[in-house]
Amino acid sequence: MKKIMILGASYSQLPLYEEAKKLGISTVAASIPGEWPGFQAADEFTYTDISDPDAVHKAAERLHVDGIATCCLDTGVRALGYACEQLGLKGLSAKAAEISSNKFKMKEAFMAGGVNCARHICVRNRQELAEALECLKFPVVLKAVDLMGSRGIFRCNTKEEAFERYEDTMKATGKDYCLAEEFIEGETLGCEAMISNGKLLYCLPNNIDAFQSYVPTPIGHSVPYRKQETLGAKVEEQVMLAIQAVGLDNCAVNCDLIEKDGNIYVIEITGRAGATCLPETVGLYYGINYYEAIVRLAMDMEPEKLFAGYKPRQSSLSRILTSDRCGIVKEIHNGNCPAEDIIDLSFNIQPGDQVNRYENGRDRIGQVILTGENLDACEKRLEDILSKINIEFTV
Numbered sequence: 593m594k595k596i597m598i599l600g601a602s603y604s605q606l607p608l609y610e611e612a613k614k615l616g617i618s619t620v621a622a623s624i625p626g627e628w629p630g631f632q633a634a635d636e637f638t639y640t641d642i643s644d645p646d647a648v649h650k651a652a653e654r655l656h657v658d659g660i661a662t663c664c665l666d667t668g669v670r671a672l673g674y675a676c677e678q679l680g681l682k683g684l685s686a687k688a689a690e691i692s693s694n695k696f697k698m699k700e701a702f703m704a705g706g707v708n709c710a711r712h713i714c715v716r717n718r719q720e721l722a723e724a725l726e727c728l729k730f731p732v733v734l735k736a737v738d739l740m741g742s743r744g745i746f747r748c749n750t751k752e753e754a755f756e757r758y759e760d761t762m763k764a765t766g767k768d769y770c771l772a773e774e775f776i777e778g779e780t781l782g783c784e785a786m787i788s789n790g791k792l793l794y795c796l797p798n799n800i801d802a803f804q805s806y807v808p809t810p811i812g813h814s815v816p817y818r819k820q821e822t823l824g825a826k827v828e829e830q831v832m833l834a835i836q837a838v839g840l841d842n843c844a845v846n847c848d849l850i851e852k853d854g855n856i857y858v859i860e861i862t863g864r865a866g867a868t869c870l871p872e873t874v875g876l877y878y879g880i881n882y883y884e885a886i887v888r889l890a891m892d893m894e895p896e897k898l899f900a901g902y903k904p905r906q907s908s909l910s911r912i913l914t915s916d917r918c919g920i921v922k923e924i925h926n927g928n929c930p931a932e933d934i935i936d937l938s939f940n941i942q943p944g945d946q947v948n949r950y951e952n953g954r955d956r957i958g959q960v961i962l963t964g965e966n967l968d969a970c971e972k973r974l975e976d977i978l979s980k981i982n983i984e985f986t987v
Contacts, residue, residue: 593618596890597657599642599668601630603940604867607883608661609633615887620655622648622668643667645674645686652679659683661890663844663883664867666740669693673863682892684863688839692862695737696771698838705837708830708857712773721758724772725751731775734758736765742809742952747775778852780808780859781817783831784866784874785845786899788889792835793899796874797827799967801911809952810848810868812911814967815877819851826856834861844886846870867953869910869936872961876908876935906963909970911978913939913958914950919985921945927980933973935961947983957983 594617598608601623609619609630621634622642631637640651642662648671652660659681662668673689676682684692691697702709713724715734725732734757736744744764746757754772761770780800786793797820801812817824831847838861846866848859865871865886875882880898888895921943928937939958941947948955960977964970 594658594891595620595656596659596661596887597622597638597648597652597655598630598634599623599648599660599662599672600665601626601628601634601637602665603629604664605630605662606633607871607881608663608887611881611884612887615884615891615893617659617887617891620657622651642671645671648672649675649678652681657681659887659890659892661886663865663871663886666693666862666864669862669864682842682890684840684843688841688843688863691838692840693738695735695860696769697737698860699771699773701837701839702834702858705833707833707837708855709859710773710776710857712771714769715758715772716769718755718758721754721772722751725754728772728774731777733771733773733775734761735771735773736761736767737769737771738766739764744770776850776852776857778850778857780810781827781849781851782810782813782866782870783827783845783847783849784870785831785835785847786885786889786895787835787841787843787845788895790841791896792832793885793896794874794878794902795828795831796877797824798870798873803914803950811914811950811956812909813868813870813873814907814909814970815873816907816967818967823851823854823856830856830858831861834858838863842889844889868912869959869961872936873908873910876961876963877905878902879905906965907967907970908935908961908963909967909974910959910961911974912953912956913960913981914955915947915957915983916949917947917985918949919947921947921983922986923984925982925984928977933963934977935963937961937977941983947985 597620601621619634621630621637674686677686748754797817802808843863844865847861871882885895
C-alpha cells in the first residue's frame with residue numbers, strides 16, 4: 593500500500609487524511625506532541641517538528657513514504673520542499689520552499705522576476721529603519737519575514753509608530769531582520785492555483801472579507817471574483833509571474849494580492865493551499881474535493897483529471913466564526929436548521945473552552961460555508977445565519 597506523510601495534524605489537515613484513505617493510501621501524521629486530531633485519524637504517526645527540514649526528511653525516509661503533503665499552514669513548507677527533493681518525491685523544490693517561506697527573499701525574487709509588488713527595504717536595526725523611512729512613502733508596513741497569520745506585521749502611519757512597532761516585530765520574529773515596505777492602499781483579493789510539471793491546472797481569484805486590524809486579515813472568501821471580467825486576466829498574469837519568480841512547481845499555490853486603480857500587485861505567494869475555508873471554496877467552484885487533488889498531486893496520481901472539463905459552479909461564500917469578547921464558553925446557541933445551501937456550519941469550541949476576542953486566525957471559533965444564486969444572495973444569507981448564532985459566556 594502506498595503511504596503519504598501529512599505535515600500537520602490539526603483540524604485543518606484532517607480532510608487530507610480522509611481523502612488519502614478514500615484513495616487507498618496509508619497515512620502518517622507528522623507533528624509535535626499534542627492533542628491533535630490527526631494522530632487519531634492517521635494509520636501511524638511520528639512526533640516530528642515539521643518546521644525542521646532535516647527532521648522531516650529523516651522521518652519520511654525512515655517510514656518509507658511515497659509522498660508528502662500539507663495544507664492551510666506555512667510551518668511545514670520548507671521541510672516539505674527539502675524532504676521531497678532529497679527523496680525524489682513530487683513536490684516543490686527546496687529552493688522554492690525556502691523563498692516562499694521568507695518574505696524578504698520572496699520580494700527580492702518578485703523584483704527580479706518583474707512581478708508588481710510594493711517597494712520594500714530589509715531592516716536590521718533602528719538606524720537602518722530610520723534610513724528606510726526616509727526612502728519609503730507612508731503608510732508603511734513592518735513585517736516579520738518568517739511568520740504566518742499576520743503575526744509580527746504592523747501598519748504604521750508615522751515614524752513614531754514605526755519605531756514603536758519595530759520592537760514588536762523583532763520580538764515576534766526568529767530572524768535578526770524584518771521588512772519595511774510601502775502599504776498599497778487598495779482592495780485585497782486572493783487567488784488559489786495548482787501547478788503540476790510546469791502546467792497551471794487552474795487559477796481561481798477570490799474576494800476577501802478582511803478583519804481590520806494593524807493590517808487587514810482574511811476571515812472569509814467568496815467566488816466568483818467580482819471583477820473577473822475586467823481584471824481576471826491581469827490577476828492570472830501576475831500570479832503566474834510570481835510562480836515563475838519563486839520557482840514554484842508541483843504544488844498548490846496560495847497568493848494574496850491588492851488591486852489599486854485597475855493594477856494588480858502581489859503581496860505574498862506560497863506553495864500550499866490557503867486556509868480560511870479556501871480548499872472548500874475551490875472544491876465547490878470546480879465540483880471536486882480539492883483535498884483529494886492535493887493528495888493526488890503529492891502522490892503523482894494525475895490531479896489534472898479532476899479539473900478536466902469543469903463547468904463553473906454557483907457562487908459560494910465562506911466565513912470563519914469569531915468572537916468580539918474573551919471568556920469561558922457556557923453554551924453555544926445555534927438557531928439554524930440544516931439546509932441545502934449551508935455546506936458547513938461547525939464550531940471548534942465547546943462549553944468550558946476559553947475564547948479570545950478575535951485578532952488573528954488562531955482565535956477562530958468555527959466556520960460557515962454556503963452557496964447561493966449570486967454573491968449578493970450569499971452575503972444576505974450569511975447575515976441571516978450569523979444572526980441566529982449566540983455564544984453564552986460564564987459570568
